[in-house]
Amino acid sequence: MMNLRMIATKGILFAGALLLASTALSSQLDAKSLTVGLTSDAVNLDPQAGEELSSNILFYHIYDPLVRRNADLTFGPGLAESWKLTDDTTWLFSLRKGVKFHNGEELKASDVVFTLDRLKKSLMANLGANIASFKAIDDHTVEIKTPRPYAVLPNDLAAVLILNEKYVKEAGDEQADLKPIGTGPYKLVEWVKEDHIKLEANKDYYAGPAKLDTVIFRPITNGATRTAALLTGEVDVIQDLNVRDVERVKTDERYKVLTRPSLLNVVLSIDQRDKSPTIDLDKNPMTDRRVREAMVRAIDVSAIKKVIMNGLSTPSEQYVPASHTGYVDGASFRDLYPFDPGKAAALMAEAGYADGFTVTLDATNNRYVNDQQIVQALASMLGKIKINLKLNLMPKSNFFSYIRVPSDKSSLIMSGWDVPSGDGGSMYSVMFYSRGKKEGYGQVNRGSYSNAQVDDLIDKADATSKLVERDEFLQQATKILMTDIPMIPLHYEQDLYAAKTNVEITPRADKFLWAYQIDVKE
Amino acid sequence: MLGYTIKRLLQMVLVLFVVSIIVFLMMSFTGDPVFMVIPIDSTQAEIEQARRLLGLDQSLFSQYWIFLSNLLQGDFGRSYVFRQPAMDLILERLPATIEMVLVAMAFATVIAIPLGVYAGANPNRTASRGIMAGSLFGISLPGFWVGMMLIYFFSVRHPLLPSSGRGETIEILGLRLSIFTADGWSHILLPAVTLALATLAIILRITRAGMMEVMRQDYIRFARAKGASRTHILFAHGLKNALIPVVTIFGLQLGDLIAFATITETIFAWPGTGKLLIDSIYRGDRPVIVVYLMLTAFIFVVINFLVDIVYTVIDPRITVK
Numbered sequence: 001m002m003n004l005r006m007i008a009t010k011g012i013l014f015a016g017a018l019l020l021a022s023t024a025l026s027s028q029l030d031a032k033s034l035t036v037g038l039t040s041d042a043v044n045l046d047p048q049a050g051e052e053l054s055s056n057i058l059f060y061h062i063y064d065p066l067v068r069r070n071a072d073l074t075f076g077p078g079l080a081e082s083w084k085l086t087d088d089t090t091w092l093f094s095l096r097k098g099v100k101f102h103n104g105e106e107l108k109a110s111d112v113v114f115t116l117d118r119l120k121k122s123l124m125a126n127l128g129a130n131i132a133s134f135k136a137i138d139d140h141t142v143e144i145k146t147p148r149p150y151a152v153l154p155n156d157l158a159a160v161l162i163l164n165e166k167y168v169k170e171a172g173d174e175q176a177d178l179k180p181i182g183t184g185p186y187k188l189v190e191w192v193k194e195d196h197i198k199l200e201a202n203k204d205y206y207a208g209p210a211k212l213d214t215v216i217f218r219p220i221t222n223g224a225t226r227t228a229a230l231l232t233g234e235v236d237v238i239q240d241l242n243v244r245d246v247e248r249v250k251t252d253e254r255y256k257v258l259t260r261p262s263l264l265n266v267v268l269s270i271d272q273r274d275k276s277p278t279i280d281l282d283k284n285p286m287t288d289r290r291v292r293e294a295m296v297r298a299i300d301v302s303a304i305k306k307v308i309m310n311g312l313s314t315p316s317e318q319y320v321p322a323s324h325t326g327y328v329d330g331a332s333f334r335d336l337y338p339f340d341p342g343k344a345a346a347l348m349a350e351a352g353y354a355d356g357f358t359v360t361l362d363a364t365n366n367r368y369v370n371d372q373q374i375v376q377a378l379a380s381m382l383g384k385i386k387i388n389l390k391l392n393l394m395p396k397s398n399f400f401s402y403i404r405v406p407s408d409k410s411s412l413i414m415s416g417w418d419v420p421s422g423d424g425g426s427m428y429s430v431m432f433y434s435r436g437k438k439e440g441y442g443q444v445n446r447g448s449y450s451n452a453q454v455d456d457l458i459d460k461a462d463a464t465s466k467l468v469e470r471d472e473f474l475q476q477a478t479k480i481l482m483t484d485i486p487m488i489p490l491h492y493e494q495d496l497y498a499a500k501t502n503v504e505i506t507p508r509a510d511k512f513l514w515a516y517q518i519d520v521k522e
Numbered sequence: 523m524l525g526y527t528i529k530r531l532l533q534m535v536l537v538l539f540v541v542s543i544i545v546f547l548m549m550s551f552t553g554d555p556v557f558m559v560i561p562i563d564s565t566q567a568e569i570e571q572a573r574r575l576l577g578l579d580q581s582l583f584s585q586y587w588i589f590l591s592n593l594l595q596g597d598f599g600r601s602y603v604f605r606q607p608a609m610d611l612i613l614e615r616l617p618a619t620i621e622m623v624l625v626a627m628a629f630a631t632v633i634a635i636p637l638g639v640y641a642g643a644n645p646n647r648t649a650s651r652g653i654m655a656g657s658l659f660g661i662s663l664p665g666f667w668v669g670m671m672l673i674y675f676f677s678v679r680h681p682l683l684p685s686s687g688r689g690e691t692i693e694i695l696g697l698r699l700s701i702f703t704a705d706g707w708s709h710i711l712l713p714a715v716t717l718a719l720a721t722l723a724i725i726l727r728i729t730r731a732g733m734m735e736v737m738r739q740d741y742i743r744f745a746r747a748k749g750a751s752r753t754h755i756l757f758a759h760g761l762k763n764a765l766i767p768v769v770t771i772f773g774l775q776l777g778d779l780i781a782f783a784t785i786t787e788t789i790f791a792w793p794g795t796g797k798l799l800i801d802s803i804y805r806g807d808r809p810v811i812v813v814y815l816m817l818t819a820f821i822f823v824v825i826n827f828l829v830d831i832v833y834t835v836i837d838p839r840i841t842v843k
Contacts, residue, residue: 040801043604044603044604046605049605050559050603051561121571122575123559123560123571123572123575123576124561125564125568125571125572126560126561126563126564126565126568127561129565129568174605174606177604177605177606178606192793193614193615193793194615194618194791194793194794194797194798195618195687195688218686218687218791219791220686220687220791221788221797222788222791224670224673225685225686225789225790225791228673228674228677228685228686229685229686229687229791231678232677232678232681233681234684234685234686366804396558396804397553397555397803397805397806399553400553400554400557400558400562401553401554401556401557402553404554404557426563431563439567440565443563443564443565443566444562444563
């Protein structure tokens with residue numbers, strides 16, 4: 001005879017097991033995870049060893065800066081709660097209290113001092129170029145001095161990530177690179193080179209734990225494979241969606257395409273020396289402002305956008321985007337010098353070059369989106385005003401040392417420039433300041449442009465500790481530059497991402513995808 | 523045999539030496555690696571500091587001298603970009619590549635040899651003509667296209683296999699291997715097939731040519747007259763005598779795939795060494811390129827040595843001297 005009690009017990013056990021299983025299941029569902037397809041693996045996880053994009057993305061997950069750069073290029077407190085100027089060149093940064101590194105050590109002012117000290121001796125010393133000296137006042141206050149009044153020091157510090165002194169000293173440079181320890185919202189779980197990097201949320205993060213518990217970054221270099229990985233569900237978000245896949249992804253309601261203009265301004269630097277290396281004339285025609293204006297008017301940026309960039313570029317108005325200091329509201333190259341080949345030819349004739357001249361353009365063939373096609377288009381556009389453009393294309397590994405100042409071999413150079421710090425001044429001081437006048441100024445002034453007024457304005461901008469005044473001086477410089485035309489800005493590339501519809505993500509201006517601000521809806 | 527081995531070893535040292543010199547000279551034409559590492563707007567002082575840190579402040583000759591003397595102490599140099607020993611970077615990625623190449627070579631051999639024997643023994647049958655026409659596709663279709671098509675059909679259209687990556691791995695003797703997990707196999711299938719295709723076609727064609735040649739020989743007729751079974755004639759008398767060129771090509775292909783599976787690795791995001799080579803060339807990372815190419819030369823020398831040994835097994839008339 002069947003024992004009723006036994007059946008009942010079994011029933012309860014079974015129900016209990018079910019309950020257990022279902023809680024296990026739901027806790028698994030609660031743990032949110034995200035897989036991101038990047039274009040390449042991170043090279044370093046030591047923020048003072050390199051600076052390419054994938055590494056940068058990882059840095060901001062693992063470490064924190066003193067000053068946080070937000071997605072829209074505004075700046076706010078990071079590890080430093082607040083900061084103030086005590087005199088024109090002295091800044092006091094108050095650190096947050098109770099912030100812990102992943103190894104349990106508490107953040108102290110000495111860690112900041114160690115970080116800056118190490119930075120100055122590293123390959124990335126450039127990030128600390130505007131820091132003259134620094135010291136710890138007490139455990140939670142750091143004093144930083146700039147070599148001259150420098151209003152945008154906090155912007156610069158957003159790129160300096162704070163290391164743990166004890167850990168780096170104990171582990172050594174190589175281990176610190178492979179097994180990084182920071183204060184950031186995520187901890188490194190494992191890094192299998194070229195396969196994946198797995199991060200897990202830091203439960204003790206000072207601003208509250210991240211919404212996603214696990215984030216996996218997978219390097220998928222081939223664009224088509226990246227799209228395939230999204231379509232098969234292997235990854236949730238991909239960086240740098242292939243232009244030809246945009247329509248395919250858009251039409252599928254399970255995915256969305258996200259896009260925003262990047263900060264990378266593709267520009268043509270024009271040689272201003274009296275004799276130019278590749279122009280076989282006694283006098284360099286491009287020293288005549290009318291010739292430079294003619295060149296701007298001969299280039300049809302909207303055609304480049306439509307035909308070459310598939311609509312995925314934003315013609316540049318100025319040298320820096322609207323979010324930056326130095327941007328002048330309402331001023332645009334496109335309105336000042338609209339595409340007008342007739343007017344351009346007339347200007348050439350007026351300058352005495354109706355028959356044109358021959359000049360070489362140096363450009364990359366693997367650095368910027370469609371760089372090769374762009375310069376080919378430029379050759380045909382400038383050909384209409386009889387400027388015979390010879391193209392000298394090379395891979396980026398040769399290019400940057402070839403065009404390097406003093407640019408002895410170059411007359412025209414196409415390159416890109418981005419200013420993630422949001423400060424036009426950092427671009428103007430290295431690109432437009434007269435060469436060789438001051439250390440740290442004009443070192444990438446490829447066209448040897450020199451205008452005493454511009455130098456003076458940059459000096460003034462670098463002599464005030466007030467951001468508003470700095471902006472004012474830089475805007476005046478912008479106005480002069482837009483008349484002088486030392487460089488022709490072409491366009492900003494467009495950043496493209498694709499994601500599953502349930503992923504809540506907003507692309508950042510600086511491209512540094514940050515899982516802390518990403519969520520996945522159920 | 524010992525004398526032969528020693529001779530081969532000496533040859534190898536010479537080959538490696540020449541490779542290192544060629545790579546060093548070549549790299550002096552590929553631009554200044556400093557600018558690949560530091561921000562473009564660095565000042566002269568910062569550039570000098572970076573040069574010093576990377577050991578690039580010395581002349582090319584003394585850089586080579588330092589490289590050579592470190593090499594003799596077992597130090598292969600450090601990557602400029604990764605700041606880690608170049609050899610470690612390569613060895614860490616090598617198991618993934620070798621795994622994929624071995625699976626690909628196994629596919630290629632298992633399919634190509636029987637088909638080649640069949641097509642060689644029956645050259646006039648329609649099936650043989652079909653096989654030969656098919657092999658032309660294998661040779662002429664570019665690997666990247668085949669790879670993309672496989673991903674399209676087997677991952678996107680019919681989600682049977684993952685599109686990329688290596689999947690679950692387990693660690694055996696410190697090596698991270700994926701061929702011992704089911705997930706690993708599902709990942710390796712598509713890249714291995716892509717990689718196998720061209721090799722398959724080449725081995726098939728060589729086997730067929732060899733078989734056609736051999737099947738005309740008197741000893742085959744004699745074996746038939748003797749009443750040996752057809753399988754026995756084809757494989758024991760025929761294939762064995764047609765095998766020498768097949769083994770040669772097999773060895774060359776094996777070395778080639780290990781060293782230069784770059785395209786397949788890139789398409790399938792396979793974490794192997796080929797991608798490291800390409801990335802290092804783009805970044806001007808000379809220490810990695812030098813060690814990589816020296817290792818490649820080493821692999822080729824070893825494979826050729828093994829091939830020579832295999833010759834003597836296949837054909838007792840051949841001896842190594």
